Amino acid sequence: MFGIKTKLRELKSDAGDLRRYGYGSVKKKHERKAYHKTPELNVIQKVHIVNEQELKQQRKQTFKNNYKVSIITPLYNTPGQFLEELLTSLKNQTYANWELCLADGSDADHKYVGEICKEWQRKDARIVYEVLKENKGISENTNECLKLATGDYIGLLDHDDVLHPSAIFEMVKAMNESGADFLYSDEVKYSGDICKISDPLAFNLKPGFGKDDLRSHNYICHFTVFSKKLLETQEQFYRKEYDGSQDHDMVLRLTERAEKIVHVPKVLYYWRMHNNSVAQNLDSKSYAVDAAIRAVSGQLVREHESGKVGSSLPFRTIYKVDYDIINTPLVSIVVHNCKSEKQIKDTVERIFEVTDYKNIEIIYLFNKTCKTIQIKLENNSKVKWIECKNYSDAEEWNLGVQSAHGEYIVLMDVKCRPANSRWLDEMLMFAQREDVVTVGPKIYYRDRSVAYAGIALSKKKKSGLYWLCQYNTIDEIGYEGMLCHARDTSASMAGCMMFKKKNWEENQKFDSCMGKLADIDFCLKGSRNHKLNVWTSYSEILYTGENLIPETGDSEISAFKNEWKEEIVKETYCHPMWEKLGLV
Template structure:
């Protein structure tokens, strides 16, 4: 509690050293000690508490003498480490009191490791600032000053009133703090591990450059790139920085096609002319009237002579190896038509931040957000074939373009480049700060997706998800709905089986059959309950198996007795949450290349049990599979909301999954050599071998109590069996077969929680593989 005075707490119970109990209304009030108020221009508040639900972050309220207001409140920002949060509070001499609201971020017993105020470290505040380019320094300063001025303007009346009262400029000091904090809080969080990662691999040595020149000579094709850049009134220095990043490219075969969309600032036009006079690779056109970004992008593309179009915004920048790496991947993938790379943000504080490490192309993930985006590269003939950008989709014009292009080609012609080749600069008002900055762009995105659904005749509709900038998918009714058989293996366990069945009955569907496979139950109450269900022949089939437990065999046995056109495998320890699950499944499985649909499973405490499976991850021996987002808070939006939105996975759990009976029969059902573990992963891999996709639908949600009947694999016999089946999986599929296409090689393989690895788990093509690291 260092640096604080007049501390008081509400809704917090201390139960031991460092142990507290908090609830959704817990608050802490304190004042900053006088010596800090008098000696520091800025102080930092730090709290370390765990566990914490990051989807409901803690909030700090600052009272400058007029009481607490929502406008004077700010979300605490994550610091280094999983449980540390903090915020810098400028001008502490004008701060009357501070309040911390836990507001549900922590509920129940928690460990409070730290809670204190200290002087802000000027070295931390200025770190890297002086090493930035002058343009970036000006951008940061301008952003902060603009925020302060805007805050002062919005509180002008309040500030003028303060001058005539005894309150010493409370409104002015509050406005200054609000402006400064707004810039910092809206700046993307910069992880020190990522800064180290990008610093090591983006730095090009002379040896790297020599290697790249030598390697490029062996390219079977040397694509010519036309960089398409629509321009409208950017800060001139940022436009110059963008162009300079192109001129610094190690790959020489490119041109820049600029279309100025009638910028009112003549300095922009003058700059374009001057840059073009200096460099003949720069071509430009000045539009006489403003037509917005779709028309100006088409005007720029009309200048292009390249094999591929590369989309770039007029205030972003590329690393020096970006175009060389794109050429390398084109050479490695003959006939590719679309390419996209990983990307990051260059934040308001001047750091590389918030990297989006992507997986292989996933059109279903595209229905939630624009996976493709930056760096987006398009075959020019394909671009012309679809008619370029469409007017009316401004803000998401590239989203709409990608959806139309992907409809014309095989998905094998879409290549993911697993390297950060695009730095998206945060400026005030940009969607790089937050998706909510441009609501019109999100509305255009939904129109783009719905237009795609109509062209493809999918029974789907794009709707709001409740997450800014993220879309959700609503399923529509299909004609001639298919029958569904739910296969539930069980042994005794009436306490979980009965709630499972009752939850299914609450969403009763006349076309649904329930097949219960009883694995030698000997509990009298369970047997009586099964006899009761057996008498309802219209809805239930009860199959008796008196063999040793083999989950694969039980599922195969149940499917043999099933009559449904769609098969659902369901654990007996699940309960339905979603009421329209059958409606959704029928819609998904009406799409030809969807082979399996998985669900989002929550533990009874609301934490995630399952939302897809990642292969080859987790630090096991051997590494086979882990549940994505395991034990994360159910409301949390991690990894660009991928913990909450529709997407593909290499596998899903058989605790709840759906597939067509014809596909089940085609692949021969479950492999009974996997008696307990990995049978579902093996099933999914064989489904994918048929060219079918496996999706996880967040709209199908269930509670899963997980392995209550059978128990966890913790005793020595079960551990040995699990290891044996893992070795069997590795022998059957091999390391390449267990490579996950949707888990980025830039993440550590030791953890499923998207931790930046020390180095990529694949080649870095612009680095000489025989050269010493560095």
């Protein structure tokens, strides 16, 4: 009976969506459900379990640089079983040149901690153990632990967690291949039997390094390894005043100085969930939120950026930076792809009606079928039009940008409508940064399904593009909350994106040879010049059409892939397992 009622509710919902949004919306809803279906256990196990034959091969492998890795673990009243499992995970490492540095701040009621460590130390000289004179808290205890380290690289392991058998091997392999001085891997939250982890959402399968991702939350977390030379650039390793988010503060500071940051896209760390862990319950360490806000604020000061940091409520551990907008510059909104006077009129009036930011001009580009439109008198001086005769997309965009008087440009498809009043401010605060080339907003369809939430490059896709979060709605937070914060991405899109006019000139404008992919090409040229493309969830746009993603021809795709083949292979803003597990 319950199953029948559920089916009837689904049919009623489908009928409503069919009336309101059409067949395409109903089809997408069922595709989303199928995409996010939980994979079989054997599929999930392949994400993190390595067979014994491969582990045996790893033990035999040698490297040109046989780096010594010091694993740093401060102890405090660690449960005996947890400690035994941690020590066993080190013993089982396939790479042998490691040391485990244990600094014990446990109280007199937990003498067994020292007894366990000393017993293991007698069997394995790579275990270094010291009793602290007093417990000074996580940061100072870790700093004391660090004094025991003699390795070339430092790895961080919490006292209640365990390492994957391949963890140190994979990190040393990446060091040899890339020369990285800061590395991090994927992780998974667990309790009980590691082999029976069945929830794909327990895995944190991360993208490559993103400055804006890290300011939004400490997604790097575990397993983190960095060179001792990099650590020596800091006056302090952990800072007591950041207890609770000491890792976030440390990662922010080290990545600022790192010469090469590498993400190893493998699950190398098991983060145990229990009553007192941050993994299980944020409230057990609620002061961590305040410390993280201060850590991100500190980076703004060091980077000479002005802005205010706070929790992005209702998400306490996602942080939003409100950068100060300098001098209220003129923003030119170039409305393109205009097919009718009604479209233009609706879009222009919506912009004026909704937008908080007032120093704007609107330029709409039209073909011969469109006439000038009637705008309310008080806004006439802010609107102008340009006729385009059989222009390509790139030529049309270039003409609009060239005619603009603004220091900043927004390219906007005529079917896009601002959905919140600060949509322009939220993009402008990023676009004004010198390290940013373009900024894109959250774009969604009338049925609230995601139209644009960032783009990654993909060698698996025919077009070479992986449109992120296409199987989500904006009512969802997305995998690892990725629909709820600002993050770096490979490209923005001409549907709606902001950039400095200066960047357009430096990037040699939009290239007609790239056809429908000229906007993506423009973004990647900025990346090649070491600038970022940023996606922000706080700027919202409603797309009133049916499909925002342009159809591309074989010749366009071929030209694009040929120009960006190296970048496609080296893409880091997505994870190879996201699609396989139905996550993003």
